Amino acid sequence: MNALFSFWIAHRVELASLLGQHVLLVAGSTLVAVAIAVPLGIFAARRPRLAAPLTAIANIVQTVPSLAMFGFLLPVPFVGGVGARAALLVLILYGLLPIVRTTIAGLQGIDATIREAGVALGMTPRQLLRLVELPLALPSIVAGVRVAAVVGVGSATIAAAIGAGGLGEYIYRGLSMVDTTVILAGAVPAAVLALAVDGSLLWMERELSARRRSWSRRVVASAAAVVTGIVLVSSGVAARQAGGAIVVGSKNFTEQLVLGELIAQSIEREGLPVQRRLNLGGTLICDRALLTGDIDVYVEYTGTALTAVFHQPVSMDSTGVFSSVRDLYARTGRTLLPPLGFNNTFAILVRGSDARSLRLTTIDDAARESAHWRAGFGYEFVERPDGYTGLAKAYGMRFPQPPHVMDLTLSYRALASGQVDMIAGDATAGLIKGLDLVQLDDNRHYFPPYDAAAVARAETLLRYPQARRALERLSGRVSPDAMRAMNYAADVEHRDVRAIARDFLDR
Amino acid sequence: MSTFSIEFRDVSLTRPNGARALDHFSLGVEAGEVLALVGRSGAGKTTVIKLVNRLLTADAGTVLVEGRDAREWDPIALRRRVGYVLQDIGLFPHMTVADNVAVVPGLERWTAERTDARVRELLDLVGLPPQQFAARWPDELSGGQRQRVGVARALAADPPVLLMDEPFGALDPMTRAELRAEFRRIQQKVRKTVIIVTHDMGEAFALGDRVGVIDAGRLVVCDVPAAVAASTDPRVRQLLDAVIATQREASAER
Ligand SMILES: Nc1ncnc2c1ncn2[C@@H]1O[C@H](COP(=O)(O)OP(=O)(O)O)[C@@H](O)[C@H]1O
Ligand SMILES: [Mg+2]
Numbered sequence: 001m002n003a004l005f006s007f008w009i010a011h012r013v014e015l016a017s018l019l020g021q022h023v024l025l026v027a028g029s030t031l032v033a034v035a036i037a038v039p040l041g042i043f044a045a046r047r048p049r050l051a052a053p054l055t056a057i058a059n060i061v062q063t064v065p066s067l068a069m070f071g072f073l074l075p076v077p078f079v080g081g082v083g084a085r086a087a088l089l090v091l092i093l094y095g096l097l098p099i100v101r102t103t104i105a106g107l108q109g110i111d112a113t114i115r116e117a118g119v120a121l122g123m124t125p126r127q128l129l130r131l132v133e134l135p136l137a138l139p140s141i142v143a144g145v146r147v148a149a150v151v152g153v154g155s156a157t158i159a160a161a162i163g164a165g166g167l168g169e170y171i172y173r174g175l176s177m178v179d180t181t182v183i184l185a186g187a188v189p190a191a192v193l194a195l196a197v198d199g200s201l202l203w204m205e206r207e208l209s210a211r212r213r214s215w216s217r218r219v220v221a222s223a224a225a226v227v228t229g230i231v232l233v234s235s236g237v238a239a240r241q242a243g244g245a246i247v248v249g250s251k252n253f254t255e256q257l258v259l260g261e262l263i264a265q266s267i268e269r270e271g272l273p274v275q276r277r278l279n280l281g282g283t284l285i286c287d288r289a290l291l292t293g294d295i296d297v298y299v300e301y302t303g304t305a306l307t308a309v310f311h312q313p314v315s316m317d318s319t320g321v322f323s324s325v326r327d328l329y330a331r332t333g334r335t336l337l338p339p340l341g342f343n344n345t346f347a348i349l350v351r352g353s354d355a356r357s358l359r360l361t362t363i364d365d366a367a368r369e370s371a372h373w374r375a376g377f378g379y380e381f382v383e384r385p386d387g388y389t390g391l392a393k394a395y396g397m398r399f400p401q402p403p404h405v406m407d408l409t410l411s412y413r414a415l416a417s418g419q420v421d422m423i424a425g426d427a428t429a430g431l432i433k434g435l436d437l438v439q440l441d442d443n444r445h446y447f448p449p450y451d452a453a454a455v456a457r458a459e460t461l462l463r464y465p466q467a468r469r470a471l472e473r474l475s476g477r478v479s480p481d482a483m484r485a486m487n488y489a490a491d492v493e494h495r496d497v498r499a500i501a502r503d504f505l506d507r
Numbered sequence: 508m509s510t511f512s513i514e515f516r517d518v519s520l521t522r523p524n525g526a527r528a529l530d531h532f533s534l535g536v537e538a539g540e541v542l543a544l545v546g547r548s549g550a551g552k553t554t555v556i557k558l559v560n561r562l563l564t565a566d567a568g569t570v571l572v573e574g575r576d577a578r579e580w581d582p583i584a585l586r587r588r589v590g591y592v593l594q595d596i597g598l599f600p601h602m603t604v605a606d607n608v609a610v611v612p613g614l615e616r617w618t619a620e621r622t623d624a625r626v627r628e629l630l631d632l633v634g635l636p637p638q639q640f641a642a643r644w645p646d647e648l649s650g651g652q653r654q655r656v657g658v659a660r661a662l663a664a665d666p667p668v669l670l671m672d673e674p675f676g677a678l679d680p681m682t683r684a685e686l687r688a689e690f691r692r693i694q695q696k697v698r699k700t701v702i703i704v705t706h707d708m709g710e711a712f713a714l715g716d717r718v719g720v721i722d723a724g725r726l727v728v729c730d731v732p733a734a735v736a737a738s739t740d741p742r743v744r745q746l747l748d749a750v751i752a753t754q755r756e757a758s759a760e761r
Contacts, residue, residue: 111597113593113595113596113597114597114598114599114600116562116593116597117591117593117596117597117598117599118599119562119586120560120562120586120591120593121586121587121591121610121611121614121660122583122584122585122586122587122611122614123583123610123614124583127614131599131610131613132599135601136600136601
């Protein structure tokens with residue numbers, strides 16, 4: 001509890017800005033959803049044959065898990081990609097259903113006599129809608145908006161996966177650091193926000209059903225609210241866009257966060273404003289974001305680029321891999337900078353106690369034990385061409401059960417606590433030292449080199465030579481030991497990533 | 508050229524479910540006259556009313572309002588010249604009494620002062636002192652008070668024609684008698700062309716300058732009360748007998 005409060009106090013500026021982003025995401029998407037769903041609901045309410053299929057479509061959209069939805073949208077031009085734009089789109093799609101449904105229900109629930117009275121008094125259809133139908137359906141519509149906004153607060157936490165910011169940032173950061181305090185630092189305010197949104201809209205719903213205020217004043221009040229909201233959202237979006245000349249991205253594990261921060265700060269030291277889009281999910285999300293210009297630079301590993309990005313056969317020669325990857329990037333308008341100085345190969349890890357008692361030093365040694373072991377791997381390792389399948393074949397591993405697929409970061413803890421007996425981690429992971437794990441030697445040279453190097457949009461480097469200078473200055477400066485020490489500081493000592501990067505650059 | 512304010516010429520109308528709601532129905536109502544239309548439930552009374560303000564249109568024959576075919580009227584303009592008190596009143600539950608009465612002036616874009624003055628005048632006219640009732644909500648009114656608001660709302664823009672569909676149907680006998688007297692007092696003042704629908708012959712005699720009896724979509728008789736009372740038509744006698752029966756019950760209870 002105390003740890004949580006001191007985290008909030010230490011990060012109060014960041015917390016406020018993440019909370020602000022979260023509110024903007026939810027408010028902006030809900031407003032747009034209302035602007036689309038209410039007219040759609042009005043349209044459908046008058047055409048009963050349309051109402052059913054429309055509700056069905058909206059229902060289907062609702063059941064797509066939000067992470068999958070973000071995935072679908074990544075390659076879509078203009079609206080897709082990473083960042084607040086794509087997140088807003090997904091949140092809008094989710095908001096539509098409840099509002100369409102309650103708009104239809106609210107309008108269809110109006111007493112036919114009351115509607116007939118309006119017609120008989122000489123109202124045009126539009127006057128009937130404005131003066132009678134909408135005011136009477138309003139409590140029901142607000143109920144839908146309430147559901148949309150509350151669901152939105154939840155879904156917006158997932159939006160952090162595509163760099164849209166918001167409180168999900170802390171949740172992802174906490175997950176990748178396996179630090180409950182950081183997870184709670186994001187989850188608690190998100191829950192409080194959801195309760196607050198729920199409570200205030202419920203209150204509004206009750207006020208409206210009590211119909212103790214005149215419709216005209218309500219219109220003025222809602223119009224004012226809408227206008228304020230739009231102004232807030234657009235200023236927020238504008239502020240984000242004007243926020244940084246260079247957008248630095250990173251994947252979603254500790255080392256990438258540290259490297260992203262390192263790049264960001266060294267560019268800032270050249271006097272350029274930087275926007276951080278760290279924690280962007282896996283390799284493919286980062287690659288796509290770099291292609292579309294949503295980010296300008298991030299750190300990739302040569303072997304990963306060769307196999308996962310460019311689908312080339314695995315190769316063992318580290319300089320050869322670097323130059324072919326550099327050529328492949330150059331052809332797509334991107335520049336691979338000289339390597340940072342460490343090779344983050346996959347590390348086949350076992351418990352220190354097993355290594356000592358069973359005298360394990362190479363992966364061959366481990367393959368002998370595989371018949372009575374359980375393995376646990378991250379999602380990416382199971383999927384990639386240089387991952388599990390090839391490893392098992394190269395070393396003749398025979399596990400009695402298929403490997404447990406789990407979050408990469410969690411797999412270290414799973415190994416240490418004995419839930420699995422072998423994992424594939426990062427060679428530079430701070431947890432290796434922190435949890436007394438031992439890396440086995442790749443004696444058959446299965447893994448290609450994974451030299452870390454910054455990759456940037458060529459266009460950006462041309463426009464900002466200071467950025468190129470900053471990146472080149474980092475080349476060759478990050479030794480394996482330095483990287484492992486920084487990962488250890490973040491993962492085991494729970495030090496702030498910004499401070500870790502700052503200390504490194506100050507040395 | 509017709510001298511009638513409202514005239515039905517040989518009008519027939521079949522409902523979508525095949526029910527013959529009106530069958531060669533002809534009737535004229537003079538300007539400033541109160542016509543009470545009586546008939547049993549399902550006889551076609553509401554259908555007659557809704558043909559006048561074009562909530563329904565005739566399949567055959569012509570409905571003339573102020574000498575003009577209802578089909579030629581712009582329906583919005585027609586409805587604003589024809590006040591309508593619905594069978595179920597249909598007050599807007601999200602508006603105060605004053606706002607309900609001010610609906611048609613609002614549609615006609617009157618100034619706020621003019622609307623305000625008119626609302627006060629009408630609430631006074633229907634016996635609901637504005638300082639006490641203007642700010643009330645429909646669910647804070649008794650059935651009789653709601654019906655009075657319905658009448659005020661229909662009269663708001665001073666329409667020459669007023670249609671009332673069983674306005675006192677759902678009220679207790681005391682309130683009914685009170686509102687009938689009230690209606691006569693108001694009509695003395697405003698002199699509208701009125702069609703008032705009722706299923707009670709006694710009420711028709713009390714309110715109508717003339718009484719029309721409708722049965723199965725046909726007009727059986729339309730004449731001054733005395734002449735209708737003397738009719739020998741079995742369909743009229745049935746309605747008259749019902750009045751006598753209720754009067755007997757009433758005296759038996761005393
Ligand atoms: N909305 C409707 N749809 C179909 N038939 C209707 C409808 N309203 C009334 N009718 C039929 O039309 C006939 C006349 O109805 P109506 O004019 O409402 O009678 P009244 O008002 O005298 O009770 C009846 O047979 C009734 O069943
Ligand atoms: Mg009726």
